[in-house]
Amino acid sequence: MACSYKQTKAGFRRSVACFVIGLVTGLLYAPKSGKETRKEIAKRINDTQNSATKAFKKSQDKAAKNLDEVRDRVNKLNEKTGEAYKKEKKRKYKTS
Numbered sequence: 001m002a003c004s005y006k007q008t009k010a011g012f013r014r015s016v017a018c019f020v021i022g023l024v025t026g027l028l029y030a031p032k033s034g035k036e037t038r039k040e041i042a043k044r045i046n047d048t049q050n051s052a053t054k055a056f057k058k059s060q061d062k063a064a065k066n067l068d069e070v071r072d073r074v075n076k077l078n079e080k081t082g083e084a085y086k087k088e089k090k091r092k093y094k095t096s
Contacts, residue, residue, distance in 0.1 A: 019048070 023041070030037055 023044075027037060027041075030040075032040065
């Protein structure tokens with residue numbers, strides 16, 4: 001079942017909100033120095049960015065594959081329709 005745009009947008013917002021809440025909670029209770037904490041934050045942001053990039057690329061590849069499949073189906077239907085039209089046209093002229 002495909003998600004609607006609104007559902008996807010809401011899910012993304014929830015994910016970002018949870019990330020921010022987790023980040024703030026971690027900062028408040030972290031026993032690390034400021035320098036270590038900043039390094040950890042930078043690492044997590046980088047990891048999250050890499051994960052998002054991979055997910056986007058995967059979605060992009062899947063969409064391209066689906067588009068190719070749809071094009072193939074449309075082309076096959078066009079061929080069948082064209083053949084059926086030609087047959088009907090020939091039949092019509094034979095009976096006229």
